[in-house]
Amino acid sequence: MPATGPIFLDEQTIRRRVGELGAEITRDFAGEELLLVGILKGSVFFLADLARAIEVPLEIDFLSLSSYHKEHQQTGAKAIRFLKDLDQPIKDKNVIVVQDMIDSGLTYHFIHRSLTLRRPRRLEACTLFDRPQLRLVDIEVRYRGFEVPDDFFVGYGFDHQQYYRNLPYVAYLQPDDLQQSLF
Amino acid sequence: MMERPPTFAYYRGAKQPEFATRTELEAAKLFDYHRIAWEYEPRTFILEEDERGNILEAFTPDFYLPDLDLYVEVTEMKQSLVTAKNRKVRKLRERYPDIKIKLLYRKDFVRLAQKYGL
Numbered sequence: 001m002p003a004t005g006p007i008f009l010d011e012q013t014i015r016r017r018v019g020e021l022g023a024e025i026t027r028d029f030a031g032e033e034l035l036l037v038g039i040l041k042g043s044v045f046f047l048a049d050l051a052r053a054i055e056v057p058l059e060i061d062f063l064s065l066s067s068y069h070k071e072h073q074q075t076g077a078k079a080i081r082f083l084k085d086l087d088q089p090i091k092d093k094n095v096i097v098v099q100d101m102i103d104s105g106l107t108y109h110f111i112h113r114s115l116t117l118r119r120p121r122r123l124e125a126c127t128l129f130d131r132p133q134l135r136l137v138d139i140e141v142r143y144r145g146f147e148v149p150d151d152f153f154v155g156y157g158f159d160h161q162q163y164y165r166n167l168p169y170v171a172y173l174q175p176d177d178l179q180q181s182l183f
Numbered sequence: 184m185m186e187r188p189p190t191f192a193y194y195r196g197a198k199q200p201e202f203a204t205r206t207e208l209e210a211a212k213l214f215d216y217h218r219i220a221w222e223y224e225p226r227t228f229i230l231e232e233d234e235r236g237n238i239l240e241a242f243t244p245d246f247y248l249p250d251l252d253l254y255v256e257v258t259e260m261k262q263s264l265v266t267a268k269n270r271k272v273r274k275l276r277e278r279y280p281d282i283k284i285k286l287l288y289r290k291d292f293v294r295l296a297q298k299y300g301l
Binding site: 077078079080104106107129133134135136137138152 | 192193213214215217219220223251253255285287290291
């Protein structure tokens with residue numbers, strides 16, 4: 001595995017911002033209940049900390065989405081789909097979809113379309129990292145942790161070939177095969 | 184010469200698209216994978232005419248995403264192409280303010296491609 005580069009966000013900075021997001025969500029949903037839906041796998045650490053920073057009653061559930069690369073290589077499937085769906089109906093529930101990163105908005109657009117059909121009371125997006133400069137689909141991101149540049153990061157849920165997710169901070173990484181992975 | 188494109192489920196066009204670049208093909212695959220309906224070069228916009236109405240400059244964006252009512256232009260990294268397309272997109276926005284168009288640079292696509300493992 002390549003060594004990580006400099007730290008982009010340290011633990012304290014992440015903790016402070018996640019706490020702020022939790023307080024904001026607590027204010028917005030005061031007196032109500034929530035369902036946090038984490039998108040596997042990148043959101044797990046963020047969701048765990050965010051959930052503990054929210055002070056309204058909440059449930060947790062997860063969605064897992066097919067991987068573009070693996071689907072094409074292994075199954076020949078040609079369209080995004082849920083590999084793991086929610087364990088419960090969301091009709092009339094306040095739902096916040098928790099993601100590690102939103103960039104093009106294509107993935108969240110699919111999630112939003114799919115979950116809207118199930119008629120939740122509210123459906124909001126929360127992302128730790130946002131790259132609005134890469135946005136293709138105009139989506140509303142109500143809660144965002146940080147706007148970040150187009151660098152490759154690892155740690156706090158972000159991986160490279162499934163490693164580094166458990167780092168308590170976010171660091172830069174420039175793996176050797178990064179440029180070779182394109183086309 | 185481009186490889187023969189795969190069969191697309193969300194392509195909304197009459198005939199098989201013939202992509203000019205590999206980046207365009209990969210963009211089409213990305214839209215299709217995310218179940219986003221797309222068309223390839225469906226409309227040409229007149230950007231400039233002379234006093235007799237002869238077309239002096241026109242622009243055909245690479246993609247139209249009907250569900251999003253959005254045109255997408257994909258550009259390569261060569262600076263001269265980027266500059267020319269930036270100028271055309273700016274003129275299109277000036278002349279057709281109601282048209283939504285986004286310019287996707289190859290460097291942006293590199294970042295998305297890393298995410299999706301293209």
